[in-house]
Amino acid sequence: MSDIRIVKASGQAENFSEEKLLRSIQRAGVPEKLRREAVEHIREKLYQDMPTSEIYRHILEYLGKSPYPHSGSRYSLKQAIMDLGPTGFPFESFIASILNRHGYKTETDVILPGLCVSHEVDVLAEKDNQKIMIECKFHNRIGSRTDIKVALYVMARYQDLTVGWINRDNATKLKEVWLVTNTKCTTDAIAYAQCMGIRIVSWGYPEKGNLQEMIEKEKLHPVTVLTTLNNLQKHLLLNNHMVLCRDLADNNLAFDLLKLSTDDVKKLKEEIEAL
Structure with missing residues (x-):
């Protein structure tokens, strides 16, 4: 795969590295078997000068459909910070x-x-x-x-x-x-x-x-990483000085602010716990 170039967001080209991609997925806490499958999924889609943003999108989609859908939240950490x-x-x-x-x-x-x-x-x-x-x-x-x-x-x-x-x-x-x-x-x-x-x-x-x-060491992910909330809800939290997912786990004030149903609160807590 070393002869396949990919293009970073900066415009810089570099050779595709399976090891580098594996490490980035591993940091998201993805089980080894699923990591290998995700890399294989990307390998099948690779083409010369493929943008890294497209690789990122394919990985997110693949993880989202896997038995560990919340791992996509951790994988998207860098983008989630930009979404602040x-x-x-x-x-x-x-x-x-x-x-x-x-x-x-x-x-x-x-x-x-x-x-x-x-x-x-x-x-x-x-x-x-x-x-x-x-x-x-x-x-x-x-x-x-x-x-x-x-x-x-x-x-x-x-x-x-x-x-x-x-x-x-x-x-x-x-x-x-x-x-x-x-x-x-x-x-x-x-x-x-x-x-x-x-x-x-x-x-x-x-x-x-x-x-x-x-x-990642202390699991201090921003609320923008959450897939169970829409952008309006995320920025409502930010505007009320609630920036960490950990701050929401048992925060009834946040749930009331977001006007979440009992089922939505359950899904939100499950995603936060999975982080």
Whole structure:
């Protein structure tokens, strides 16, 4: 299969890899036998320069018709995060909720004084008496990357804030700066961040502690991953600051808000449990 090219959303072509596809399906918790069958299903449909988006669609359809239909929800995690948009505000709430589950205290949209100007910090996190400035960069278009301009912007704001608190006794003393994004970062952005001490948490980077791992390890999937809810219902939850599937499991307020029947509540709970 190495002679079959596939085209990523960025436009970049690469050789099709069964192993890579198997790993991506495995992360969704799909049983081994079904993983092999799904790859065989794709193998039969492969053609030269096939878009990865089409492969993704075929996998979702295949899993949806399998004995494990909810595994498709886990497989669609990356798209589900993009569906938090179009604005970045739900993504900020999502990141704050993830960090809360990992032992951090968080605030969102905090205004802090810098030396030159005040800055709105997307997420202000605290753990072990260490305060962290977190910049959330959200993309809702497949193939987008977070580039060095974003890293430069984050560092400039952080430096203004850290110099600013030196001259203010009561100012929030920041110890770290993070750049969190739902896409991959360019090599220049990563190199600059490593040089300047910015911690990047992105899709697949770093190898340990990346965004995907933080979500999957603790099962912190966003509500947009759910197939038992329509888009209107999902965004109704987001608008009411309910961003994690785990927050819905026994949340009668959410069920009332969505006006779900007893049968629909049962189906929703089953899908959440399957995650």
